[in-house]
Amino acid sequence: MSKRPNPELIDDTNPEWTDDEFKRAVPFNKLPASLQGKVRGRPKAEVTKERISIRLSPEVVAAFKQEGSGWQTRIDEALKQYLKEHKDDHRKHA
Structure with a gap:
């Protein structure tokens, strides 16, 4: 079996990482905020709702x-x- 990579799968603009590059890598969430860019998804709500089944x-x-x-x-x-509208009614039953 050949150890050479398939030439069709080689991307010169995105070469494989070396062992040294892997050693220097840090998790995304440890990068400075300026490098992380915009946070995706919905912004966190100040007041969250309770998930129930009704x-x-x-x-x-x-x-x-x-x-x-x-x-x-x-x-x-x-x-x-x-x-x-029924504020007083609920206090009676509480």
């Missing part, structure tokens, strides 16, 4: 989904509004 009637889900994307956020807002 069972809702099909007509409630359909009505919120019918308004398009963001339906879960609209359900959250509707529940917050309910709490504001």
Whole structure:
């Protein structure tokens, strides 16, 4: 078996690392922020929501989904509004 690399797989603009280059390498998260560039993904929220499982009637889900994307956020807002309007009711049951 030949130890020569397949010439079609050789990339002169991106040569294989030497042992010395591997020794000097550092993890990406250890690089200075100026070299890391823009952080990908969604920014971290200051206030996070709690992930739960909830069972809702099909007509409630359909009505919120019918308004398009963001339906879960609209359900959250509707529940917050309910709490504001029934603040005293909840204190009685707590």
